[in-house]
Every structure is written in structure tokens, then in C-alpha cells.
Amino acid sequence: MNTIWKPDLAQFDGPKFLALSRALRQAIQSGELSPGHKLPPVRDLAYDLGITPGTVARAYQVATQEGLLSATVGRGTFVAAASPRLGPTQPLYMDMGHLKGQGNFLDLRAPVVPDVGQAAVFSEILAEMSAKMQGEWFDYTSQRDEAPLRAEVVKWLSYRMLGSVTPEDIALTQGGQSAILTILLCCLRGDRPVVLTEELAYPGFRHAARLARADVIGVEMDDQGIIPEALEAVCRKTRAQVLCLTVVAQNPTAARMGAERRAAIAEIARRHDLQVIEDNCYATPEHDLPAMRALIPERCWYIGGFAKTISAALRFGYIVCPTGMGETARLTAQHSFFALSRPLHQMVLALLQSGEAHRIRKAVGAALAERAHALVNHLGAHDLGWQPGLPFMWVRLPSGWRASTFARMAEGQGVLLRSADEYALIHGRAPHAVRLAVNGSLSIAAIEEAGDRLASLLRSPPGESYV
Incomplete structure (x- = not known):
């Protein structure tokens, strides 16, 4: 053909x-x-x-x-x-x-949790589960059975400034993406609802919005994230129902929203009756500023999970719902998948109750931080957006580079990364920038090698004739 x-x-x-x-x-x-x-x-x-x-x-x-x-x-x-x-x-x-069969690549497209002994812990927990398997393993799971796990999630989040949170405010999901879709199903009304996102944003927001048959509109950003005046203008022009944003570590730019900006966004959300999805799947050590959930507890849905701290394979996520909305979210989850599967439920409960989840989170954070510092040390002379404790960074390309050209040249050097285009809406504008993620499965030496190759490219832009 x-x-x-x-x-x-x-x-x-x-x-x-x-x-x-x-x-x-x-x-x-x-x-x-x-x-x-x-x-x-x-x-x-x-x-x-x-x-x-x-x-x-x-x-x-x-x-x-x-x-x-x-x-x-x-x-x-x-x-x-x-x-x-x-x-x-x-x-x-x-x-x-x-790319299969095309050689060995240093993959910096997505953060990968390093092996800090999780497999041995998982194996031990699974062995204990199999020894205690009873008749309840053959019936449907129930939201009621998840109450102890919801209580452990509240403890897991105790270092965050989320305002008043009880187990009744928690809904459990099959990963962060499942959490986003569950919230949209709770909030969106009408034939063509509107969802707002940052103009550069995690693609999962718009994919979930499409599943919910919603239109997605990007809101202009600066070095702190969404600009309040731009959000106000979009709200006046549309009947937007939901705003999706990240305030601790904006993905992909790594921007951190300050306290004054958070308060301004919260006020606009109240004034225009916006429901707010606060994505905190990339959890940095920040604990000195209140989350949006603390500022607008009546309309903020705070989400997180284990993918970036324990294991992406577990597919465990959670929602801290607005005050009084926990039952609504759990009912929506029940209509989607009843409840978490029993193996996942029991595995996560054991990880949290034993303290192993806390130990693994700390070890994973240390291993990723070591690799991130190695990458920053090789690229620090260039224009980086990054925060300590964050497993990705934003590289603003020097004059002469375009994101697509740089990504192609980096691939030619054996390094995979993500272009800014991948985070822009279909009709949006993307800057000349790329995102690098810390791959915990790579050795420090491999991370440094990737940094060397990228630094060499950054120092030698091809010029306009090549882009």
C-alpha cells in the first residue's frame, strides 16, 4: 500500500x-x-x-x-x-x-520513582494478604470499607496547610487522573460546560475535560502561574464552571504561586462561583503557605496520589473534597468503579499503617533530589525554572533555538524530553522551552551524561536557518 x-x-x-x-x-x-x-x-x-x-x-x-x-x-x-x-x-x-530498536535513550520525558526497596515491602505485604484471604475477597468492594484508609490519608497529609480536613472529606480514586475525571463528573453541568486551565498545563486536565464533553480555555500565566486579571477577564466572557491549576509546582514551568496571588485567585473563584481543582501530585516539601483548599474550603478539590512518591504502578489517588462534598465524590466514584479493588485497598492501608509509606516517600525524595541537583549542576548556567525537591525543571531556550528543533536534536543525541508544545492547548501558543524530568531509574552518572549532552546543545544554537 x-x-x-x-x-x-x-x-x-x-x-x-x-x-x-x-x-x-x-x-x-x-x-x-x-x-x-x-x-x-x-x-x-x-x-x-x-x-x-x-x-x-x-x-x-x-x-x-x-x-x-x-x-x-x-x-x-x-x-x-x-x-x-x-x-x-x-x-x-x-x-x-x-524508538524501539533505535538504540539506548536517556529518557527524561516523565519522572520515574527510583527503587528504594519498594518491591521487597510490596512482596511482604502481599504475602501477608494472601495468608489472610477470606470470603470477603469474592464480593464487591464497598465505600464503607474504605473508612480506615481515608483516616490514614488525612494523617498522610497532616504536614500540608489544607484547613480543617476529616476522613469524611476524603474520596479515594484509581490515581490522580481518575481523581480529575471524578471531580469533573461531580461539578460540570449543561451540554457545553467550560473548564479553565493554565495556558501551559498538564495534558491530563484537557483529556479529562474532553471525556466530560467540556470546552477547555487556557488562561494567561506569568512566573507565578495564572494571572488574576486574565482569569477575571475570561470568567466575565464565559460561564466557566471549573478552574484547574497547580499552585505549589506548576507543571510544566515549575512556578510557585505566592500567598498574595493565591488569595486573589481564591477571591475570583468565589465571585464567579468557580469550582477549583488543585493538583498537588508533584508534592514539594513546601508547608509554609496555605493551599487553595485552606483558602476556599467550600469550593476547592485538592488531589494527590502515590505515583510520584511511592509507585506509579499502584494507581492510588485521593481527593480532599470541599466541605460537605465528600459523600458526593464517593457516590460518583461508586457509580464509576464501586470502590478501590481489595488488593489495592489493603496494600495502601498496610503501607500507611506500618509507616513504610512515609519511609519510602522520604527515601524517594532524597534519591530524586540527588539526581535533580546533578542535572541542575550541568545546566545551571542556562535559564531554568526549578524548585528544590521537584522532579522536573523547565528550560527556557536561548535565542536561535525552537522547542521542536531542540527536542529533535536532543533525541539525536540520545536524550528524550518534552517540548512546550505538549503542554499547550491545540490552538494555544507555546514558548521556546522544554521540560526535563528526573528519571529515578537512571544512575547519577547517566543523569550527568544527559546533562552534558543537553548543555552542549544549549551552548550551540543552530540559528534561524535551521528552525
Whole structure:
């Protein structure tokens, strides 16, 4: 089957992934690409066009979301038949399968929790669970059974300034992404609800909003996060119902919102009756400023989980609900998945009650901090956004670099990272910046090697003729 197709992206403005998605749309509408036509593999088209495989993959994802393309595992990507697609098709995390067999890469795309002895602890807990297995393991799980675990979550969060929190304010979920979707299902009303996010934000916010059939609008940011005046203006123009934000460690810029800014955002949320989702999955050691949950306890949903501190594989998350809304969130969770699976419930309860979760969190934090400092030491001469204790950093690229070019060149040097484009809304603008994450599975020497390679690239921008 013919897969040759090489569009001219120069005729389209904006980021390369948008230019390519527009070229796809135009070629399909004109009949140049007909239904059933197989598109070139991601890596092949990236090479032909001189852009990163990640840029091609994102363009394919956008076109798939619009119903223009269809992808089948093992077969490839095809022009879709002229029929509507139901539901979202864009994956939360980019499939980097095209890199398999292409050599060893130093992967700094997403934080990875290091091994600090979790496997041995998990094995011991599972052995004890299997020895005590009784008849209740064969019936449906119940929200009522989760009361002791909710109480342990309150203790787990005791060092945070969250205001008054009781076990009745807690809802348990299957990871942070599950928490976001659960909250949106609780809050959104009407046919076309509006969700607000930071103009550069964790992609999971917009993926969850799409599942809830909501429109997503980005709000302008500065070095502290969302700008109050910009939020006020958007609220006046729209009937937004939910605001998603991160105040402790903004993802991807690593910005920290100050006390005065938090108070201003809280006042706007009250004035415009916004529900606020406060994402704290990237928990830094901060404890000196009140969370949004403490400032607006009647409308703030605070979320976290174990993915960045204990193990991403456990898929354990929690919501600190607005005062009086805990039962609503638990009922929504019950309608989605009844309750946590018994193995997960018992595993997390044992980790918290034994103190092992606290020990692991401390050890993971120390190991990630050591690697983060190694990366900062190699890149500190450049414009970094970073906080001590945070497992990612934001690199603002020097003149001459564009994010897509830098990501492609870094991949050529064996280092994988995330371009700013991946955090922008489809029609949004992305700065010339990239995010680096601390991969705890890499040795200090490997982290330093990645830092050396990136520092060398940063010192030698290619100039406008290459971007």
C-alpha cells in the first residue's frame, strides 16, 4: 500500500504539529488523501519533514481526535472513513514505540520513582494478604470499607496547610487522573460546560475535560502561574464552571504561586462561583503557605496520589473534597468503579499503617533530589525554572533555538524530553522551552551524561536557518 506523502508545512503558520495537522485536514478535504490511505510511519515522516517524531505523533493525534484519521495497533495510521467518531481518541501519554530498536535513550520525558526497596515491602505485604484471604475477597468492594484508609490519608497529609480536613472529606480514586475525571463528573453541568486551565498545563486536565464533553480555555500565566486579571477577564466572557491549576509546582514551568496571588485567585473563584481543582501530585516539601483548599474550603478539590512518591504502578489517588462534598465524590466514584479493588485497598492501608509509606516517600525524595541537583549542576548556567525537591525543571531556550528543533536534536543525541508544545492547548501558543524530568531509574552518572549532552546543545544554537 502506498504510504508516500510529504506536505509543504511552510504554507501553514503556528507550531509544527498544528501545521502538519492542518496539512492533513486540507489533503483529506481536497481528496489528495482518500479514505483508507495509509499514512507514513511517524519516524519516516518526521525524517522527511525534518521535525521530531513527537511532533508528527501529536499531529496524528490531533487529526485522530477530529475523526480524520484512525489508528490500529500493528497496522498503522489510516485516513478514516467519512463517519463520526465517538469519544476521545488522543492518548494521555505519547506512544514512543517508534524508538524501539533505535538504540539506548536517556529518557527524561516523565519522572520515574527510583527503587528504594519498594518491591521487597510490596512482596511482604502481599504475602501477608494472601495468608489472610477470606470470603470477603469474592464480593464487591464497598465505600464503607474504605473508612480506615481515608483516616490514614488525612494523617498522610497532616504536614500540608489544607484547613480543617476529616476522613469524611476524603474520596479515594484509581490515581490522580481518575481523581480529575471524578471531580469533573461531580461539578460540570449543561451540554457545553467550560473548564479553565493554565495556558501551559498538564495534558491530563484537557483529556479529562474532553471525556466530560467540556470546552477547555487556557488562561494567561506569568512566573507565578495564572494571572488574576486574565482569569477575571475570561470568567466575565464565559460561564466557566471549573478552574484547574497547580499552585505549589506548576507543571510544566515549575512556578510557585505566592500567598498574595493565591488569595486573589481564591477571591475570583468565589465571585464567579468557580469550582477549583488543585493538583498537588508533584508534592514539594513546601508547608509554609496555605493551599487553595485552606483558602476556599467550600469550593476547592485538592488531589494527590502515590505515583510520584511511592509507585506509579499502584494507581492510588485521593481527593480532599470541599466541605460537605465528600459523600458526593464517593457516590460518583461508586457509580464509576464501586470502590478501590481489595488488593489495592489493603496494600495502601498496610503501607500507611506500618509507616513504610512515609519511609519510602522520604527515601524517594532524597534519591530524586540527588539526581535533580546533578542535572541542575550541568545546566545551571542556562535559564531554568526549578524548585528544590521537584522532579522536573523547565528550560527556557536561548535565542536561535525552537522547542521542536531542540527536542529533535536532543533525541539525536540520545536524550528524550518534552517540548512546550505538549503542554499547550491545540490552538494555544507555546514558548521556546522544554521540560526535563528526573528519571529515578537512571544512575547519577547517566543523569550527568544527559546533562552534558543537553548543555552542549544549549551552548550551540543552530540559528534561524535551521528552525
